[in-house]
Amino acid sequence: MLTVIVSVTAIAVIIRIVANPLSNVFQKQLAQRTAHPLFIISATYGFLALACLPFGQQLKFSGLPTVFWATMLLVGLFAMLGNVFLVKALQIGDLSVLGPINAYKSIVGLVIGIFLLNEMPSMWGLVGVVLIVWGSYVVLTARTSIDHRRFSWRIIQQPEVKLRLAALVCSAVDGAFLKKAILLSTPMIAFFYWCLFGFAFTLIWVVFTLRHQWQRQAKLLVSQKFVYLALFLTVGITQVASNVALAHMQVGYALALFQTSALVSVLFGHHFFNEQGILRKLIGASIMVVGAILITTLG
Template sequence: MGACNEFDTTQSGAMIYLGFAFLTALFESLKDLSGKFGLGQINEFFISWAMSAFALPILLPILFYVGIPELNASFWKAILVGGLLNAVSLVLYMRAIRMSDLSVTIPMITFTPMFLLITSPFMVGEYPSTIGVFGVLLIVGGSYMLNIQTRGKGILEPFKRLLVDPGPRLMLLVAFIWSFTSNIDKIGVQNSSPIFWSVAMTSFLAVSLFPIMLKFSDHSKEKIINQAKPLIAIGVFNALTFVTQMIAINFVFVAYVISIKRGSAILSVFWGHLFFNEKGLRERLVGVIIMVAGVFLITLS
């Protein structure tokens, strides 16, 4: 039975699967929190590899259940191009988290839907609606709130801070790259299946990042062992994010699931305040909520 019918006929069941969507947001935020802890001792190259490699023991057995679909040339082109772009963006993602506060870096990923309104018409022929444009305005307005305390230095100062601070600046680049990889993901899924594509991409990242990790990571075995908990945690939470998201989108509208998943940025603001004593909780929380609302509008459009 399709997701729409399931949602209409069993309201209590839909609420259960919406719970999986909220778990997706929780695990996504915990993945970022684990990465932030690990980056205190281990560089972004090792963390990026661990995020994919340590997820595989959980994800690979799923293939025995779903099977391997017939793969064509379009799939292999998508996995190659998308995999290379995702490998670059993943390293930049972790570097951004290492360089700046979680509460101002993670919210920048909500700019991906805004960039998609630019890239999607060219790549997959999808065009924005009026409600989507309004969602963009909310994302931009919410980003202004992240550094609203600097407004006394000039009305445009909150925007300038996003470009001056290396973490948010790098994360904006990641969001831009993801606007391309999101379209490539769609091509990959259309030429395989959602579950197989996710497992294949994770495997590609683990393999492609391995030699890069060896070249640029000079950590001792003792240091890696000492950081085993956050390294394993980031892989486990990455896998759990995938599993709960796949369960949710099978029974609830995809638009709802993705919008709720982006709510992980709200949790990241709390984690930054609780575990790293990051300042400006109220302003940043308001800003992120506005940005997530913008994501929701764009997704629905």
């Protein structure tokens, strides 16, 4: 039984590592084509919520504890904010740089996991997280305009980095509360309400802030329907895989392992958007992979 759980979790992590950078590619493509970040996220949530409805018999609409609903409200709020910040960051920044920044999410996840879920990391687990964060910094400083020898506040002051850091904090908080919701239900039930509450929050935001743009955004959705569809599918696969992994792993470890997708992000950023500094970025991403190996084998 343990072997089955480990295998399912490993497969979920691998799927997530590949699917998430792919979803970032489609988000960046849409943002570059004047799609509004909030509309992109709202459409994604809405499509995924509708896609879940045919499986309503397998989803529990009653009998869930009150704490589950309170937790999912927080999940929906933080997930919405994190995703909007992320797409806005992708709109103005390099995918191969912004992807690795997300590694810092694992630190936030570790801290929140200790207090919210009583998850205590091991020494080797902490070493693995440190390596992943270090590797992300190597990628982050890969551009020639930044001094590689020391930390520079110029990095933090870049608008796209500020947005990405805000996104990762929201996402880490979302991940910790999401795991709590998963433990109170199942990965698929939590996924459905993640979509539903996320759509409700973003729709309210769209009504108040995009009421003069929604027609143009809807036309863009139709003209870019295949990119949007690819985005919906990759985001759905990413979140389902994340939920399965979170159900069987500590939040900090899971978030750290997810960040090894930086290697894929670097390759996608170079291939799809001709982003530069590929060698240093690959070195940094490789350091992150070593950290992930430590977590999975010794953590």
